[in-house]
Amino acid sequence: MSKDTLPGLTLCNNAMLRRAARKLGQFYDDVMAPSGLKATQQGLLYQIHIGNEPAMGAIAASLIMDLSALGHTLKPLIRDGYVETFADPDDRRIKRVRLTPRGLVKLDEAMKLWSVAQQRFEDVVGKDQAAKLRAALDDIAALDFDLPAS
Amino acid sequence: MSKDTLPGLTLCNNAMLRRAARKLGQFYDDVMAPSGLKATQQGLLYQIHIGNEPAMGAIAASLIMDLSALGHTLKPLIRDGYVETFADPDDRRIKRVRLTPRGLVKLDEAMKLWSVAQQRFEDVVGKDQAAKLRAALDDIAALDFDLPAS
DNA sequence: CGTTAATGGTGGCATATGCCACTAAATGAA
DNA sequence: TTCATTTAGTGGCATATGCCACCATTAACG
Numbered sequence A, B: 001m002s003k004d005t006l007p008g009l010t011l012c013n014n015a016m017l018r019r020a021a022r023k024l025g026q027f028y029d030d031v032m033a034p035s036g037l038k039a040t041q042q043g044l045l046y047q048i049h050i051g052n053e054p055a056m057g058a059i060a061a062s063l064i065m066d067l068s069a070l071g072h073t074l075k076p077l078i079r080d081g082y083v084e085t086f087a088d089p090d091d092r093r094i095k096r097v098r099l100t101p102r103g104l105v106k107l108d109e110a111m112k113l114w115s116v117a118q119q120r121f122e123d124v125v126g127k128d129q130a131a132k133l134r135a136a137l138d139d140i141a142a143l144d145f146d147l148p149a150s
Numbered sequence C: 001c002g003t004t005a006a007t008g009g010t011g012g013c014a015t016a017t018g019c020c021a022c023t024a025a026a027t028g029a030a
Numbered sequence D: 001t002t003c004a005t006t007t008a009g010t011g012g013c014a015t016a017t018g019c020c021a022c023c024a025t026t027a028a029c030g
Helices: A013-035 A039-050 A058-065 A067-079 A103-126 A129-141 B013-035 B040-049 B056-063 B067-079 B101-125 B129-141
Strands: A083-088 A092-100 B082-088 B092-099
Touching: A013 A103, A013 B013, A013 B092, A013 B129, A039 A058, A039 A067, A039 A092, A039 A103, A039 B013, A039 B129, A058 A092, A067 A083, A083 B040, A092 A103, A092 A129, A092 B040, A092 B067, A103 A129, A103 B040, A129 B056, A129 B129, B013 B040, B013 B101, B040 B067, B040 B092, B040 B101, B056 B067, B067 B082, B082 B101, B092 B101
Parallel strands: none
Antiparallel strands: A083 A092, B082 B092
16 A cells, blocks of 8 residues: 555544544633633633532542643642642541632633633534534543453 | 532533543553554654655644644654654755654554554444544534634 | 745743652551 | 551653744745
8 A cells, every 4th residue: 555545644533532632622722811721721620619629539530630640730720829729637648629719710700711612612513513522522431441351 | 500510521522522532542552552652653653654754834734733732742753763854955944754764663563553442442432433433523623613704 | 136024943831641659548457 | 456458649750732932944025
């Protein structure tokens, strides 16, 4: 097979997913820029907000994110005073996370912008299509790739 | 609306996309680990391979990636001797990229592992479903979110 | 021509993510 | 109780990505 006829990267599920994520990330980030938050940060603040002073491990699990990666991502938010952490009194290994009042205000501000981006996205691709896409992505997130231990 | 009844992050198209990308990335990376390449690097080598000594800008455009981000990502691959760059003789602003022989060998090795991951993914989600997903992701990558300039 | 504008990349800085080695704390077994 | 094991996070290091300011080159225009 000549190099010229090799299929493009369009065949790789992972590459396509990353590519779409870059594209959509740029769009959401653009819209949210006035808040000073990236879309990832808004998502993280929101996740913390809807949790009940969630433990770091719990957040990482919901987001399917490495625990240490979460720790890193949290740092700028703590530095900027949007988030604070405290040890769980019943198990001092566990560190819980909550929004500060300042963080709550910032989240409100960011959510307004998020709505704009979200709305615009759904206008462009269609509400149904968007819902289907999210469902498909949710399925992927739930997949188990382990070979069944026979 | 009480905090307890707020919808999860499942509603955000962008967050879901990133989450699925983390999940799938971890899987592909795991499978490709023996090659010493990350899935992103394999994808980049492949993109360079199928291009005709592509210019950096061309690669960045196909991957919907920031040009400077591409430059950064390329560095470890150049350092490890998989890739080399050279100025286009007709326009010295343009820097073209190609695989070294070593890079070609490494790509072959990585592609074998990639096939394993790709195959496993399609076994789990179904070949049709995977194709539909890639099509949907390709559509997203092609979207234009600009408001029509009236 | 020569000045101006547009194009293609680089480097610095910042966030996003992951892996690994290591520490502290809680659990379980002897 | 005491020691091995498991659990929850941290810090260091590396890649992934983006934005912005800046440089070199080329194209455009008067």
